[in-house]
Amino acid sequence: MKKIFQYLPKKITIKKGIKPKNEEDYYHIGHYLISRGFITVLLILFGIFALYYLLITGLPFFLGEYKNGVRIYSHDSFALKFVSDTVKIKAESGYIAYYGEVKNGMANGRGTLYTKDGEIRYEGMFQDNEYSDIGILYNENSVYQGEFEKNEYEGEGILYDLNGCKEYEGEFHNGAKSGKGMLYDQNQVVFTGNFQKDKIIYQDFLGKTAKQIRELYTGKQIIYYDETNFIVDMTDISALYAGTAKEDRLEEEVFAERIFIIDSECLLAGKRVCSIEEIREQTGGFSFEGNSRITMQEAVALKRGLETKGAFVDALEVTGYEKETILSLYMAEYNGIQYVFYSYDRQGGFVMYSMEK
Numbered sequence: 253m254k255k256i257f258q259y260l261p262k263k264i265t266i267k268k269g270i271k272p273k274n275e276e277d278y279y280h281i282g283h284y285l286i287s288r289g290f291i292t293v294l295l296i297l298f299g300i301f302a303l304y305y306l307l308i309t310g311l312p313f314f315l316g317e318y319k320n321g322v323r324i325y326s327h328d329s330f331a332l333k334f335v336s337d338t339v340k341i342k343a344e345s346g347y348i349a350y351y352g353e354v355k356n357g358m359a360n361g362r363g364t365l366y367t368k369d370g371e372i373r374y375e376g377m378f379q380d381n382e383y384s385d386i387g388i389l390y391n392e393n394s395v396y397q398g399e400f401e402k403n404e405y406e407g408e409g410i411l412y413d414l415n416g417c418k419e420y421e422g423e424f425h426n427g428a429k430s431g432k433g434m435l436y437d438q439n440q441v442v443f444t445g446n447f448q449k450d451k452i453i454y455q456d457f458l459g460k461t462a463k464q465i466r467e468l469y470t471g472k473q474i475i476y477y478d479e480t481n482f483i484v485d486m487t488d489i490s491a492l493y494a495g496t497a498k499e500d501r502l503e504e505e506v507f508a509e510r511i512f513i514i515d516s517e518c519l520l521a522g523k524r525v526c527s528i529e530e531i532r533e534q535t536g537g538f539s540f541e542g543n544s545r546i547t548m549q550e551a552v553a554l555k556r557g558l559e560t561k562g563a564f565v566d567a568l569e570v571t572g573y574e575k576e577t578i579l580s581l582y583m584a585e586y587n588g589i590q591y592v593f594y595s596y597d598r599q600g601g602f603v604m605y606s607m608e609k
Contacts, residue, residue, distance in 0.1 A: 333357035343368070352378070376400070394419065422447070435489065442471030442488040451519045454511050455589060457493050458609050462506045465493065475567045476552045476560070482506070483549045490514040494549045510608040512553040518593070518605050520586060527600050528582055531593060535584040546577040550594070553604060
């Protein structure tokens with residue numbers, strides 16, 4: 253009450269209101285005389301309490317709009333800052349952008365966010381106007397269902413394509429596939445393994461046998477071979493693993509000595525790099541950089557003029573390739589792995605890279 257009385261005019265006191273000095277200080281109501289000062293104090297108190305009540309309840313006196321029993325606010329409404337209820341909020345251009353729970357004017361609890369076209373952008377839980385806990389986010393090319401933290405994918409979740417088919421299921425961190433997860437193609441699992449910043453941790457293939465790799469990669473594969481070499485194209489993850497075929501070694505005992513990744517971006521020390529200069533800086537320099545004629549394994553990876561024969565479409569003998577193709581190579585060792593980056597020219601980027609221990 254002290255806070256209320258501090259806003260009253262200093263010249264109006266309770267004492268003066270109750271004990272007026274002359275008849276002009278009274279209102280005549282029937283046989284009664286009511287102090288004008290007393291009435292003024294009551295009106296001021298009533299106004300203060302009415303204003304406070306309207307602010308905390310958000311009555312349509314401040315909004316001017318109800319629909320189906322739900323109050324509708326503009327996004328910049330002053331009264332909205334005092335509301336804790338289920339409401340609708342208009343965007344600057346006038347469309348309903350949010351329908352759900354708010355607390356102190358911010359989206360808190362369950363709600364739905366809409367686009368300008370009236371389509372759902374996000375539905376689920378909010379915390380202080382941010383996606384939080386569990387929800388569904390409808391992106392331009394995909395749909396994410398799972399856990400959020402501060403508007404980012406965080407925790408367990410599933411990515412779907414626009415046809416409703418699974419693309420990925422597993423762990424996320426800072427909005428990217430990170431941790432253990434599974435890749436899908438047409439709702440069929442093609443890879444189960446580790447991810448970081450949306451990239452497969454490809455070095456996990458190195459040193460594994462063909463049998464062990466088939467436990468990680470279950471998608472389509474094509475085996476290319478000649479007299480001494482073999483290379484397996486794991487088409488669903490844009491990677492190939494290679495080794496040396498030996499007569500005294502069973503197929504399931506063939507080891508992946510090297511892996512090729514068909515990507516113009518590489519993950520080094522948790523950083524995604526896409527230029528030769530970035531790689532030079534990240535690795536501390538190259539042990540070799542220059543030009544070289546393409547090898548059989550590189551030709552298969554880059555699909556450079558392959559000539560093959562074989563009775564099966566998933567096992568082909570390489571009988572020829574563009575042996576005169578010149579590649580620019582950049583070799584660097586990092587964290588015990590030998591990297592080679594390939595380009596057709598020396599313009600600063602690369603089209604593929606390989607790893608081996």
